[in-house]
Amino acid sequence: MTPNDARPYQNTVAVLTTMHCKERVIGPVLEQGLGLRVALAIGLDTDRFGTFSRDIERTGSQLDAARAKIATGFEYAPYARVGIASEGSFGPHPYIPFLALGRELVVLIDRERGLELTGHFASPETNYGHAIVSDLEAAIAFAARSKFPEHGLVVMGCVDEKPAPGLALIKDVDDPATLERVIGQVLAKCGAAFVEADMRAHRNPTRMRAIETAASDLVRRFRSQCPACAHPGFDVTERIPGLPCECCGEPTHVIRAEALTCQACDYRQERPATSAVTADPGRCGSCNP
Ligand SMILES: [Zn+2]
Ligand SMILES: [Zn+2]
Numbered sequence: 001m002t003p004n005d006a007r008p009y010q011n012t013v014a015v016l017t018t019m020h021c022k023e024r025v026i027g028p029v030l031e032q033g034l035g036l037r038v039a040l041a042i043g044l045d046t047d048r049f050g051t052f053s054r055d056i057e058r059t060g061s062q063l064d065a066a067r068a069k070i071a072t073g074f075e076y077a078p079y080a081r082v083g084i085a086s087e088g089s090f091g092p093h094p095y096i097p098f099l100a101l102g103r104e105l106v107v108l109i110d111r112e113r114g115l116e117l118t119g120h121f122a123s124p125e126t127n128y129g130h131a132i133v134s135d136l137e138a139a140i141a142f143a144a145r146s147k148f149p150e151h152g153l154v155v156m157g158c159v160d161e162k163p164a165p166g167l168a169l170i171k172d173v174d175d176p177a178t179l180e181r182v183i184g185q186v187l188a189k190c191g192a193a194f195v196e197a198d199m200r201a202h203r204n205p206t207r208m209r210a211i212e213t214a215a216s217d218l219v220r221r222f223r224s225q226c227p228a229c230a231h232p233g234f235d236v237t238e239r240i241p242g243l244p245c246e247c248c249g250e251p252t253h254v255i256r257a258e259a260l261t262c263q264a265c266d267y268r269q270e271r272p273a274t275s276a277v278t279a280d281p282g283r284c285g286s287c288n289p
Pocket of ligand 1: 226227228229230231262263264265266267
């Protein structure tokens, strides 16, 4: 098997650990790109790995969470050679104020080859967000911004402007009548309600598309092979700053090159990150301190 095979995993079964219908987008991409036949680990409660709606806290990194899901999938399907899981994380954009950023990982582990590959996709195109509301009108306004009802909402109790899922936690709010009813219940109990976008994949079509893109990125990485040993997943692992200033020639913080490394044999290759040979003096620590 080499990464250049049209379908390197033809007829290999991969166990996917999900409760949230991610097979709908991951399955076709991995089947078409790698030949994998994605089967579900049915009956697993992936919520025990942590949920977005805070009833179970998630611990560890996004990659750790995906690995834990795959390990559970292998317990469920001990003869499966390949395990797949996806994991999302959402939060404020690291550089742009008032913008949210969604990050999706799709991880593949091939136990026979000792191979672990990760597909990535990060985008500010996410409906991640929340609102604290004290009347139905505000809840409806937030719902419209969250692309409800195509996208789901989660309604929680609220104490001191903080979510109080212990007092009330209603998932699967998927139509305006239900929204009105549960907002009424929570307002009567708490005086305010904490409403947030449901980030579970099956209730979030925007997220489903992002997971699909991350799965395509996984296929792309698989097909990028090490020039020395042909191991799949030869990809950028480092971005190296130091593009020289146009004016004084000193190295700047602008990215000069990218390094690609092989997981298997540590072969390393550098390539220019940009067609520019010099950086704008505005980005130079000497010319523009
Ligand atoms: Zn290699
Ligand atoms: Zn300079």
